[in-house]
Amino acid sequence: MKTSTILTALGSILAFNTQAVNAGCYSGGDPWPNKDQAAQFVWDACYGSQGMFSGQFSPGQTKSMCPRSGQLGLLFEVQNQWDQTLDLGNDDCYTRLKNEIYGCDRGGESTVSKWRFRADPGNC
Incomplete structure (x- = not known):
């Protein structure tokens, strides 16, 4: 009885401290050319004073x-x-978009704490 109460309380504490995350990589489309x-384009957009x-x-x-990378x-x-x-x-801007670049060969998107991030090569 005590063990289940402790586990329930611990589960409630852990659930309260976690962020809602929804993420996925695209399975089709163009791969990143570079x-x-x-990542440098994203750095400039997130950290630049006019980004x-x-x-x-x-x-x-x-x-x-x-932005264009070659013809893409x-x-x-x-x-x-x-x-x-x-x-x-x-930091959140750069980290989340960089994750879509380096973590997904054809781009992807994620939603973290009610912010949606999308990186998609060849889709503009």
Whole structure:
């Protein structure tokens, strides 16, 4: 009886401290022509003072960019799924989009704490 109570309490504590994450890689489409270059585009967009993904996001707002790597456009998107205006942290922006580049050969998307991140080579 005590063991199950302790495990239930521990499970509740762990569930409270976890983030909701939904992620997946694309199985089709173009592969990344140059992952390091793609990561540099994302770095500039997340950390640059005039970066595409810097500043405030209105509720539901999606910001996107499509830099070119050779002949291929690279689609990057960030969406605020909260019901309030927020500023995404630079580190979160870069880390989440970089994960889609280096973790998915053909791009992918994830939603973490009501922020959606998408990286899709050849889709713009």
